[in-house]
Amino acid sequence: MFKGKTVILGVTGGIAVYKAVELLRLLVKAGAQVHVIMTKAACEFVTPLTFQTLSGNPVHTELFNLITEQEIGHISLADRADLCIIAPATANVIGKLANGIADDLLTTTMMATKAPVLIAPAMNVNMYENSIYQENEARLQRHGYLFAAPVSGFLACGWEGKGKLQEPALILEEAARALTPQDMAGLSVLVTAGPTREAIDPVRYISNHSSGKMGYAIARAARLRGAAVTLVSGPSALTPPVGVELVEVESAAQMLAAVLERSAGADIIVKAAAVADYRVAEPAGQKMKKKSDELQLSLVKNADILAELGRLKGKGQVLVGFAAETENLQANAALKLAAKNLDMIVANDVSAAGAGFNVDTNIVRILWRDGRCEELPLLTKEMIASGILDRVLLFRASGS
Numbered sequence: 001m002f003k004g005k006t007v008i009l010g011v012t013g014g015i016a017v018y019k020a021v022e023l024l025r026l027l028v029k030a031g032a033q034v035h036v037i038m039t040k041a042a043c044e045f046v047t048p049l050t051f052q053t054l055s056g057n058p059v060h061t062e063l064f065n066l067i068t069e070q071e072i073g074h075i076s077l078a079d080r081a082d083l084c085i086i087a088p089a090t091a092n093v094i095g096k097l098a099n100g101i102a103d104d105l106l107t108t109t110m111m112a113t114k115a116p117v118l119i120a121p122a123m124n125v126n127m128y129e130n131s132i133y134q135e136n137e138a139r140l141q142r143h144g145y146l147f148a149a150p151v152s153g154f155l156a157c158g159w160e161g162k163g164k165l166q167e168p169a170l171i172l173e174e175a176a177r178a179l180t181p182q183d184m185a186g187l188s189v190l191v192t193a194g195p196t197r198e199a200i201d202p203v204r205y206i207s208n209h210s211s212g213k214m215g216y217a218i219a220r221a222a223r224l225r226g227a228a229v230t231l232v233s234g235p236s237a238l239t240p241p242v243g244v245e246l247v248e249v250e251s252a253a254q255m256l257a258a259v260l261e262r263s264a265g266a267d268i269i270v271k272a273a274a275v276a277d278y279r280v281a282e283p284a285g286q287k288m289k290k291k292s293d294e295l296q297l298s299l300v301k302n303a304d305i306l307a308e309l310g311r312l313k314g315k316g317q318v319l320v321g322f323a324a325e326t327e328n329l330q331a332n333a334a335l336k337l338a339a340k341n342l343d344m345i346v347a348n349d350v351s352a353a354g355a356g357f358n359v360d361t362n363i364v365r366i367l368w369r370d371g372r373c374e375e376l377p378l379l380t381k382e383m384i385a386s387g388i389l390d391r392v393l394l395f396r397a398s399g400s
């Protein structure tokens with residue numbers, strides 16, 4: 001996403017400047033070409049040399065002392081940018097931008113650029129809550145500026161409250177979103193991910209090897225593309241994607257309830273979760289004791305959530321299922337596609353190397369209701385997720 005992209009990182013004066021160093025490191029690691037502009041005040045906190053060393057590019061600080069070529073510096077930087085980020089952004093720089101004041105290199109560049117501008121404010125809580133600041137932020141938002149909201153915590157000034165610079169990793173995620181075409185804006189997407197756990201007793205359960213990686217990748221991709229995303233997840237060790245509504249569940253019954261509660265409003269539903277087909281008929285109330293050499297568990301069938309969604313499917317809603325198979329991949333997936341009234345099914349042979357459970361890659365075949373089938377090669381789950389969403393959008397556009 002950042003490869004080959006030019007990012008202008010504006011750094012203004014505040015104790016959080018040290019976090020901008022980490023943000024720069026993350027941007028460079030992600031493949032971006034970063035050019036840093038520091039205000040005079042920012043240079044009081046960290047020297048330009050730090051940013052220069054990490055970016056591999058000269059740091060710009062002066063409006064009238066610019067790049068060696070015969071270019072007008074702020075215009076040249078503004079034109080080169082695919083994205084501008086100001087982090088940390090003081091109340092001062094936000095106030096200037098909101099009021100069209102361009103009196104230094106950073107503000108002139110921001111005014112001149114056609115690239116998206118992402119602002120990560122950091123300031124004292126009372127300044128942040130000040131109605132003048134809030135009006136300035138709202139004004140910039142109306143003009144299309146993006147914000148990575150500050151978080152609450154102990155502030156350097158001694159106060160506690162909202163005003164701490166957002167974590168660099170989260171600013172990076174917002175930057176990724178700013179660089180992504182918003183072709184899913186206005187759409188509501190419901191994704192399920194991870195395994196379910198069916199209790200045997202209070203300390204044991206039946207489950208499977210799903211890590212949640214496939215579903216989380218889909219949720220993240222949809223959110224980056226502008227969708228409002230709800231992720232219903234079984235137990236997973238993964239960090240949930242930024243900006244999605246996370247609903248945590250354990251059992252198939254809980255997943256069923258959580259999904260049905262939210263499905264009516266969803267434009268697109270993708271069911272990547274590995275739901276247990278059976279649960280223990282009567283889970284023990286206390287930890288079961290080791291008695292006989294053999295133990296029989298009686299299982300009863302869980303509701304099929306996807307089949308239920310297929311039954312309830314609203315007009316225009318796109319329903320995508322997954323099929324985890326170890327044999328007869330295409331034939332089994334086609335049966336599920338028809339039986340559950342799906343628009344599309346993503347079939348993966350979970351016994352193939354690099355595919356299925358708990359790996360970062362997958363190999364899938366995508367089957368449509370009209371009989372079409374497309375095979376994707378071994379790809380990262382992020383790439384598979386984008387591929388699925390591309391096809392869902394095409395399907396919607398075709399009005400099928």
Ligand code: PMT
Pocket residue numbers: 193194209210211212213214215252271272273274275276277302303304305306307320321322323324325336348350356357358359
């Ligand atoms: O989470 P990862 O480690 O990244 O692994 C990814 C994955 C292998 C879990 C994923 O790629 C995948 O294949 N998910 C579907 C797993 C599964 O349960 O497949 P299935 O063929 O048993 O079920 C078919 C479909 O019905 C699935 O969309 C499933 O969510 C749904 N289902 C199944 C049973 C049930 N009771 N309710 C359901 O909704």
